[in-house]
Amino acid sequence: MLNPFENIKIPPKTEDLIKIVLDRIPKIGGKNVKEREIKRILFYKEQLQKYRDFVLQFPRIDQLHPFYRENIEIIADIDKVKMCLGAINRGVQLSFNIIERYRRLIKSSDEKEANRLMRQCFGRVSSILRSRKDCIDWLIDITSQLKKLKAIDPNLPTIIIAGPPNVGKSTLVSKISSAKPEVASYPFTTKEIHVGHIDTGIVKIQVIDTPGILDRPMSERNSIELKAINAIKNLNGIILFLFDVSNSSIYSAKEQLDLYKEVKSIKSVVIPVLNKIDDKNEELYKQIKENILEKVFEISAEKNIGLDTLLNYVINLLQNGQILDKRDIYLNSG
Structure with a gap:
């Protein structure tokens, strides 16, 4: 499309x-x-x-x-x-x-x-x-x-990568799909929606890299953040919400968790993903993980740690047409 x-x-x-x-x-x-x-x-x-x-x-x-x-x-x-x-x-x-x-x-x-x-x-x-x-x-x-908007097909199975700025969204997208967004170490590097694809041989999956969102009222968000909210709200797919649990994280556990809760209030299928696990800040990691009831995936997009497990899980959901309710991805779902 x-x-x-x-x-x-x-x-x-x-x-x-x-x-x-x-x-x-x-x-x-x-x-x-x-x-x-x-x-x-x-x-x-x-x-x-x-x-x-x-x-x-x-x-x-x-x-x-x-x-x-x-x-x-x-x-x-x-x-x-x-x-x-x-x-x-x-x-x-x-x-x-x-x-x-x-x-x-x-x-x-x-x-x-x-x-x-x-x-x-x-x-x-x-x-x-x-x-x-x-x-x-x-x-x-x-x-x-x-x-100049990227061509996005709202009817394709879709993985939407969301989270605050500079938590590794673009790196993850570049590792799991055909998209090659700019990756840099400063916030709001991603100013537009970027689109890549995964072809499983059975189904073509769209992977969307969204601009970062800050934990603040909607009225204070800029047009870059609103583009991400638009994708989360209006595209039918699975959200991978990235947390930064590293020693270099610029966000507190509360800021990241509050934003996660907001995204969950917009979209029913949101999978929490703890990124930069190779440089884990134990206290930040603990505070975030103990406040999430859902099944949590731990990865390092940069080091290719945990990506296969995460991707296989998400592709299986999409390949089987399982755009599920929140309860289907709770920790006790197996």
Whole structure:
């Protein structure tokens, strides 16, 4: 499944399109003056079609999968997007009507009037565009951002890697899937959703690396964190929540556990994974582990410790179509 915004052709911004027409008009000729001026305004119509196509190619917002719909909400006001799509479409139709009216006027007028009528038409159409400039240019910027979203198929079995920043999510994703996200030792290295895949021979599994989330109120979270929350909330799959239990962890047990509880309140299937077990801080490890009732996996993504056990467990759940209730992954489930 493609990113639904991927195939939208981005038109020039308002002033750029007007300049394209201005630069081209002097080079357009014809068999006579009338034909030349008609060809000039029809060239403007051709350029305006780029805005019509832009609107028609934009997916129906109300029919989008919730994951992609919320991606719009993270960066823009959906009502404003709808309003601007309508305003652009109406502006293009109004411009088409004006061009058609002037085409007829030029055709039926005295040849001496043809150039004046063409310039009049150009001015009126340009005024319509400029009156919608804020909408056109803003929506072009928003769509350019949406086109960069990774193609995620909400219908594929999915493993979502979640947790605070800098706990090893990207390292784990790169070790178990085809994705190769940037890995660095500072928070918020991952600013976008990254997607990899695992092909078991029976089923193709999507693996998603999400940006880190901090333990703080939703109202204080930035757009990077909201992208992770969106994936957790709206993609149907299993969450692997990573804890950092190492000596170098910058998060307390409480911060990590509070965030874990929040993620569990959003999604029913959340598997706790204690990462960096090769450099375990005994006190942090103990505080986290004794507060988790569910089955816990202990790994070192960097050192490849425990990855096979974790992956086999998760693949088995997904391969058998077991998107289960919380109680199915409790410690006493075996």
